[in-house]
Amino acid sequence: MRLIFIGMVLFGALTAPALAHTAVGPTDSFGAGFAHPFGGADHLIAITLVGLWSVLAGGRAIIAWPVTFGAAMLGGFAAASAGLQISFVEAAICLSVVLLGAFIALEVRVSVMPGISAIGILAFFHGHAHGTEAAAAKLVPYAAGFTLATAVLLFVGMGTGFCAGSLPGTVVVRTAGGCAALIGLSLLGGLA
Template sequence: MISAQMKRTALSAILLMAAAMPAYAHVGAGTTSSFAAGFMHPLSGLDHMTVMVAVGLWAAQKGGKAMWAWPAAFVGVMLAGGALGMLHVPLPFVEPGILASVVALGLFVALAVDLPVTAGVAIIGAFALFHGHAHGTEVPENAAGLEYMAGFAVATALLHAAGIAAGLGLGRRFRVLVRAAGAACTAIGLGLVLGAV
């Protein structure tokens, strides 16, 4: 049975997706023709860094299989979304989905939402599809585009690892700081939605 807290969180995410303005951080932004450019892209956008670290923090909160399954799901589905974008397969609500991912994943960390690993994989994968599609539409359909996506995937995995390391480093003793980091992610997401950041 779905808890009232989860229903409120899901409803909030849906409403934010519907109301979100484009982040303008993706299609046509920057160079997209090398591994280095792909590697640097997640490090140059607040939405990217926030989501990637939040996935790691949430995985550390959950522990166990989530610490490898959730980041792996994000990277894998992101690459699949990238392939769809490169093939010009349309996907609705990409920018709102990206912005909602910042808010929702921050909320999951802030509220220490404890879901089954498979449910986390599904949620994280859904958000990763939007991130990947946005980047796939940016890249050329050749080897340079594949290099860019490889760089993006490596940087994404490293940001996940940083979130996991921070979550584990703070551990049980400083659990409140991990939750505060989640709240900060949510605040950043809301700022992006409202155009204040």
């Protein structure tokens, strides 16, 4: 089951259509970095869903998955800043919204390590998009800004999960995941 889960993430990310993430404003300051994840549904929803899914999974995932997201995102940022070019980043980001929403809607339960693998792969693409957009002279302030914003969104998702308490199997949480997956499909369809 774990290999199927990781295979789904990799297959989806690697077969998605190619399109470059486009800048949506200045990328040369802490403030611009902080604002970026809040300016697009793709980042906003995916990051929040990671926090929610980590709480729904419980145990070590509550800490491990959000930390993994942050670390892998910074790895993707560093790779893009160093010149690594990937043509399907935007599609992979949209796909992350679809997958994370589906995982919540379908109550997908995985242990910590397969979750770390999936979240790490998805987060890498989010970070790569940030690195592609960043102004070379201002990488550190921009990265600090989007890292703080990511932490805020992860905490929002985690807080939602904690507030839901015993609601993981409820229609509300599953419907939220399903709606997020549909939004992700819409975003993915908009790339064509």
